[in-house]
Amino acid sequence: MCKQPTNAGMTRRDLVKESGKGLGLSAAIATALPVAMEAAQSPGPAPLQQLQAVAGVDRVVVLPGKTYLRGWVGRGEPPSTTRTWNQGRRRTPAMALDATQIRTTWSKQSGPGEVRFRRASSLETTATFSAPGEYVLRLDAYTGRSRLSSTLTVKAERAPVGKPWEPVEVSAFRVTSPFWKQRLHGLAVNWIPHCIAQINRTDIEVGPGGIDNFVEAGKKLRGEKHGVHKGYVFSNAWVYQTIEAMSLAMMLDPQGDPAMLKAFELFRATLDDWIPKILAAQEPDGYLQTAYTLPREGRDGATVDTSSYGHWDPKHRGDHEGYVAGYLLEAAISHYRVTGGRDRRLYDCAKKLADCWEKNLGPAPKKAWYDGHQAMEQALVRFGHFVNEAEGAGKGAKYFTLARFLLDCRYTTADGPRHQSEYDQSHLPVVEQYEAVGHAVRAVYTYSAMADVAIETGNADYRSAAKAVWDNLSNRKYYVTGGVGSGETSEGFGPDYSLRHRGYNESCSSCGAIFFHWKMGRMWKHGRFADLYEDTLYNALGGCMDLESRHFYYDNPLEARVARYAWHVCPCCVGNVPRTLLMLPTWTYTKASDAIQVNLYAGGAVKIEGVAGGSVEMVQETEYPWRGEVALTVNPDAPRRFAIYMRIPNRDASELYRSLPAITETPVFQVNGAAVKPVLENGYAVLARTWKAGDRVEFVLPLEPQRIQPSEKIEATRGQIALRYGPLIYNIEQADQDILKPVRETGALRAVWKPDLLGGVVAIEGQFADGSPLLAIPHGVRMNRETATAYPPPYPPPNADGTRPAPPPVRSQVWMRKS
Numbered sequence: 001m002c003k004q005p006t007n008a009g010m011t012r013r014d015l016v017k018e019s020g021k022g023l024g025l026s027a028a029i030a031t032a033l034p035v036a037m038e039a040a041q042s043p044g045p046a047p048l049q050q051l052q053a054v055a056g057v058d059r060v061v062v063l064p065g066k067t068y069l070r071g072w073v074g075r076g077e078p079p080s081t082t083r084t085w086n087q088g089r090r091r092t093p094a095m096a097l098d099a100t101q102i103r104t105t106w107s108k109q110s111g112p113g114e115v116r117f118r119r120a121s122s123l124e125t126t127a128t129f130s131a132p133g134e135y136v137l138r139l140d141a142y143t144g145r146s147r148l149s150s151t152l153t154v155k156a157e158r159a160p161v162g163k164p165w166e167p168v169e170v171s172a173f174r175v176t177s178p179f180w181k182q183r184l185h186g187l188a189v190n191w192i193p194h195c196i197a198q199i200n201r202t203d204i205e206v207g208p209g210g211i212d213n214f215v216e217a218g219k220k221l222r223g224e225k226h227g228v229h230k231g232y233v234f235s236n237a238w239v240y241q242t243i244e245a246m247s248l249a250m251m252l253d254p255q256g257d258p259a260m261l262k263a264f265e266l267f268r269a270t271l272d273d274w275i276p277k278i279l280a281a282q283e284p285d286g287y288l289q290t291a292y293t294l295p296r297e298g299r300d301g302a303t304v305d306t307s308s309y310g311h312w313d314p315k316h317r318g319d320h321e322g323y324v325a326g327y328l329l330e331a332a333i334s335h336y337r338v339t340g341g342r343d344r345r346l347y348d349c350a351k352k353l354a355d356c357w358e359k360n361l362g363p364a365p366k367k368a369w370y371d372g373h374q375a376m377e378q379a380l381v382r383f384g385h386f387v388n389e390a391e392g393a394g395k396g397a398k399y400f401t402l403a404r405f406l407l408d409c410r411y412t413t414a415d416g417p418r419h420q421s422e423y424d425q426s427h428l429p430v431v432e433q434y435e436a437v438g439h440a441v442r443a444v445y446t447y448s449a450m451a452d453v454a455i456e457t458g459n460a461d462y463r464s465a466a467k468a469v470w471d472n473l474s475n476r477k478y479y480v481t482g483g484v485g486s487g488e489t490s491e492g493f494g495p496d497y498s499l500r501h502r503g504y505n506e507s508c509s510s511c512g513a514i515f516f517h518w519k520m521g522r523m524w525k526h527g528r529f530a531d532l533y534e535d536t537l538y539n540a541l542g543g544c545m546d547l548e549s550r551h552f553y554y555d556n557p558l559e560a561r562v563a564r565y566a567w568h569v570c571p572c573c574v575g576n577v578p579r580t581l582l583m584l585p586t587w588t589y590t591k592a593s594d595a596i597q598v599n600l601y602a603g604g605a606v607k608i609e610g611v612a613g614g615s616v617e618m619v620q621e622t623e624y625p626w627r628g629e630v631a632l633t634v635n636p637d638a639p640r641r642f643a644i645y646m647r648i649p650n651r652d653a654s655e656l657y658r659s660l661p662a663i664t665e666t667p668v669f670q671v672n673g674a675a676v677k678p679v680l681e682n683g684y685a686v687l688a689r690t691w692k693a694g695d696r697v698e699f700v701l702p703l704e705p706q707r708i709q710p711s712e713k714i715e716a717t718r719g720q721i722a723l724r725y726g727p728l729i730y731n732i733e734q735a736d737q738d739i740l741k742p743v744r745e746t747g748a749l750r751a752v753w754k755p756d757l758l759g760g761v762v763a764i765e766g767q768f769a770d771g772s773p774l775l776a777i778p779h780g781v782r783m784n785r786e787t788a789t790a791y792p793p794p795y796p797p798p799n800a801d802g803t804r805p806a807p808p809p810v811r812s813q814v815w816m817r818k819s
Helices: 012-022 178-200 211-221 236-249 258-280 314-319 321-338 345-360 376-391 397-408 440-457 460-476 507-524 527-544 573-581 584-588
Strands: 051-054 059-063 066-070 072-075 103-110 115-117 124-129 133-142 147-158 589-592 595-598 604-611 614-622 629-636 640-647 657-660 669-671 674-676 679-681 684-691 695-700 705-710 720-725 728-733 750-754 761-767 773-778
Touching (some): 051 133, 059 066, 059 124, 059 460, 124 147, 178 236, 178 258, 211 236, 211 258, 258 345, 321 345, 376 397, 376 440, 397 440, 440 460, 440 507, 507 573, 527 573, 527 728, 527 773, 584 589, 584 604, 589 604, 595 604, 595 614, 614 640, 629 640, 640 695, 669 684, 684 695, 720 761
Parallel strands (some): 051 147, 595 640
Antiparallel strands (some): 051 072, 066 124, 103 133, 115 124, 133 147, 589 595, 629 695, 657 705, 669 674, 669 695, 679 684, 705 720, 720 728, 728 773, 750 761, 761 773
């Protein structure tokens, strides 16, 4: 959420206040695309007189769909695709040549089938492909005295077959896995109560903006004396996220735990206190955002009257109207579920808000609009499904339509180029976005919603764009921990393969990445998508909290220098993290009318409705990720025939990393003690039979220490290795050894259970190059021997000569230098 610092002397608060000014900046400050030309290329910015041709970015197209081509020919630097928001680099102005000055043509340079261009002589056109495979397309431009050329690669893939997998929505679940039980318990008894206490405070100065904003907005709507809005314009969001986290936590079986039962009492009392205050802040037409109802405090401390601010006004596109509204819709769903529909107050409030949006936004004569920070789009799809469930099929269809309309408005609204920016993914129509760009949280929320539209409509352009941007993110911009966002742009993505160790990896972007991978997995029905979001759950996101769930990380670089903290000037992640982790059953199971898909392995039990005409309780017994043994007990309400798909993890789901030695063995499966041979399909072992209550499937997932070899395309990791054990990525810490020493590239690695280390972990033991012992711990428990703080340490002021002071030393790191 907060803008990354560009001046070491500025506070995060100052930087975030400035972030709204920068929505158009990322398109104006960027590096040049690599181009193919007859003339020799020189490093650095292209001279103004040098002509260039740019075909565009590499991408995926899903057959029988088309790919959109937007070539560029001109002088100076072409439109950005590598975003250098904070590098202070001067940009040579771009001067595109007029179409009358050039003659262009597109052609197929290579590929297995025929390529048809809608208009091969136009810079902007489309291409379709007759067969799957890899194609190279070439753009040639003739200016009379010279010929320029550039190429791009298109991977043409077949479309997924059949209906997408459906979500599993639950209102109660049990967790017995030692790993997950400890973490979800900590969220419920420590972190969520801490968030409640912070949100209830009226004196908080760092990261303000809690329930007091709703109280003051209610006063204003009643005509009473009221105060000003506190905190950022999006501060309502962490209230809604915490409501959803409370609701999800109360779905968790406390198993008689007194601390959990006490926390649930607090949650119920808090909801009874907060919900009336939220309802009182809702305007008569259903609109709800306290930053619009209340006056705001200006940057100079003066009060700013917001009464003239129109809703959905392009001048206030950065005010997060959709971001805030989306979280309310999702909180309302979880609250309705945990109360069994007995308490409809928040649901009715959310529906009134969604109806307000739908009444005002849409094709003419309604208003065209898109938000500077996405969230409403995917929330509307989820809310539409829930309305269908709660009120009858078809009742939620209008929300699906609105979600797509909001996406389609990006780049195309009447307010024009001034708001077309890679930063908020409005630089191109969403169906022409084939590369992960801009602010990482906004990006993954956009891509997640694009996947929603592809699932709901089967639209070929949305499907191709979602797969292309997923491919770019997963195979060119994906950290080994499952985090995204290198931070070279404002909290966002940098160029392909730029994955520096001090990358940003905001916790909220990890939440969004999980949503995106999960939806793509539902559509493509392949295990690689769950492989990726499992990495994110256990590492980038699961490691943002400390062992007791009392402190967190806003950003998650792969070299840690500071301890976790209890709050942040921009506390957007504080509710998003627990609500995402507490959605564990959603990430674990998906379903079809005749099948259940097991995507994650976590001990516990859930009941899944709507399978083979009835319900099925799925019970897992496992200590994964510490041990590989898994037992599934299948309890249908009556004997029923259906299939169970069990994911066989692939540790090399991203092309960027290879784990060695490779684990190629397939688990041996038993049903009720007898060996069976499942069908292997797209990374899953499939068992189809008539299941009866008590049937038991047992298998062992192979787990052993592995060295990770990164792609040579990643400059930051050349000559380095990392370690993993199953889904867990490992760190070495200064608390245990000198982490600057090189390590052995070969030699034995041992996985050792250490019950007295960091709450009990599997550690990896090996050797440094000098023969001294090496101890590695899971990334998720890194920096738990450092003293936590109330807030992140402030950025130190610049030195007298204007240079930045040296950062604190690295205390924990993923990548290790090879000998």
